[in-house]
Amino acid sequence: MDFPIFVLLTQDGITNGAVYALLALALVLVFAVTRVIWIPSGEFVAYGTLTLAGLQLGKPPATIGLLVGMAVVAGAMEIVACARNGEPGRIPRRLATWTGVPVALAGIAWWLATPELPFWAQILVTLALVTPLGPLLYRIAYQPLAEASVLVLLIVSVAVHFTLTGLGLWFFGAEGSRTPAFSSESFELGGVNVSVQSLLVVFTSIALIAAFYFFFGRTLYGKALRATALNRVGARLVGIAPNLAGSLTFALAALLCAFSGVLIGPFTTVYYDSGFLVSLKGFVGAIIGGLVSYPLAAAGALLVGLLEAFSSYWASGFKEVIVFTLIIPVLLWRSLTAHHHEEDE
């Protein structure tokens, strides 16, 4: 291996690692606030890319149907919940939140989806379509079980993962899509080609991670989320609604995942089911961070990306084996060093 190859592989590893870091961030976030191990994060990545690819064709993306469908289900669930609690007066407002807003977003996207739409607007529409799927999913699948044990929530996640994969096939079809690069330029740096696209991916990831750091450290909502993560009952006592925290978390996580999807679209062909492997790699990164630490999770994800790039050069047949074997020494090390705190069940 000579120097240019080393640099190219490092560049490739860092670019992929940055995308995995966003996913690891989403996984840690969701787990910390809601105790859900968010297996379906990969589907949101795939939805992100496929929605953008749909917009590229100048047609309303299939995500609109999915969004409207889920909004209707969530609205129906709200009506039932309000009727059961004897609070029919709340129905209009709840319906406006859970069905009205998503349907309005879908309508706007439908109206905007023309071939003339500029690229940056397409990305915004993509994010606006995929992000509401997060809270809707929380409302439909997780909120009724929010107090259940981690194991039950994990099983729900597995079920949601398969359902979303199936819906992905139904809405987007079996074939994959690619999206064009943000920029096809590249420049020489010390005798090596550096692509602007890779730099963009890395910098947007860093910017998002910084934004999250700010959000959790400085804003009221961020602090409320952290409080819920630390102690649900305590948070409730001081007036933080856990359901709002859950929905907000899922919205942020869906936003992160959809953005990852937009970022990897130009590098690879994305299928309705390709998110799973990507999210598993983010998961390995998150595990390295013990599912609690954002900086450690980001560093772990970067390590996964680099390991993947170099193992694909030396032993492409064993690449996945090498990447996923990484989890064993990490778990060993964590179980030997970490303080045990038992689930209160």
Add this chain to the structure above:
Amino acid sequence: MNDRKLLPKLIAALAVAAAGFALSAQADINVGVTLSATGPAASLGIPEKNTFELLPTTIGGEKINWIVLDDGSDTTKAVTNTRKLISENKVDVVIGSTITPNSLAMIDVVADAETPMISMAASARIVDPGNPRTKWVFKTPQNDALMADAIAVHMKANGVKTMAYIGFADAYGDGWLAEMNHSAQTAGIKIIAAEKYNRSDTSVTGQVLKIVSANPDAVLIGAAGTPGATPQKELVARNYKGKIYQTHGVANPDFLRVVGKDGNGTILPIGPMLVFEQLPDSNPLKKSAAEYITKYEAKFGKDSRTTFGGHAWDAGVMLSAAIPEALKKAKPGTKEFRSALRDALENMKEVVATHGVYTMSPTEHNGLDNRARTMIKIDNGKWVLAK
């Protein structure tokens, strides 16, 4: 519910059951199909499923019942479907499945039930004459060996001395590498690098860098469907100047859409049906391919043709040729009919379908020859015949 009310209902139920029995005892021919319309092989299975809607509903004056089930690209489900088709639907012949692992697993089931089977998957192992259980099994797609040989011949004619291979890290990729090793050796071409990747990999930079630094005259990409575009785009991005070959697994419109302008000049072997308009009128396949593709595109849209749908159509062509022969010997729904149908399939001679001309024998249950392949090239998003 008292007995008085129950009795008439029971009688009614029995009458319905008896009527159903009488219906199924009629001499309809039941054809059971299991294919992968969902799951990883969905892009192959969906055009096959569409094609079964176009196949004739009567053959040799008998009504044909096409019973199409989805196995979700899952081997266990394919076996369950096959058992269900044989024991519940009493089918006379099974068609399927879309992919090799499913088809291999179905062999034991059809051999035990003595029911003929026509597979739409590519591997030569499905009809391996060395395995006595494949006596009941036939298949429509070209063997990989036939296609690998076509690539080696084309490479040699174009002065290629060294080549590299990058393919799926699964049975498809490994199978192609094994065939290509054999064909390349025969043609005197050296394989100087062999790399693997996964369908859902976000990057193949590592593998491609290794291939580019080995600097081969040509690269063969062993992939099926749109994932074949990932190494191709990476090779172009790394300024690889040699020839790029793909396998016939990528020949669908979605691959052209995804690979875009980076696909220009790519060469691949293919069943001639895909470019039937460009074939000379003397080619026997032109007429049959035109018939199928015209029907398919009338129903499923312009340029919706795929070679995979052609494999399903060819299974229908085989049945159209074999069923009239079998009807001379026995009545449908019987063991004798299934046996006669198997014999008729094995005795087919020069049956012209869309992918090629089938001539079967006891040791050859695929029956295609060099007429079933041609080399094509991607030229600005179109398939054109290559020289």
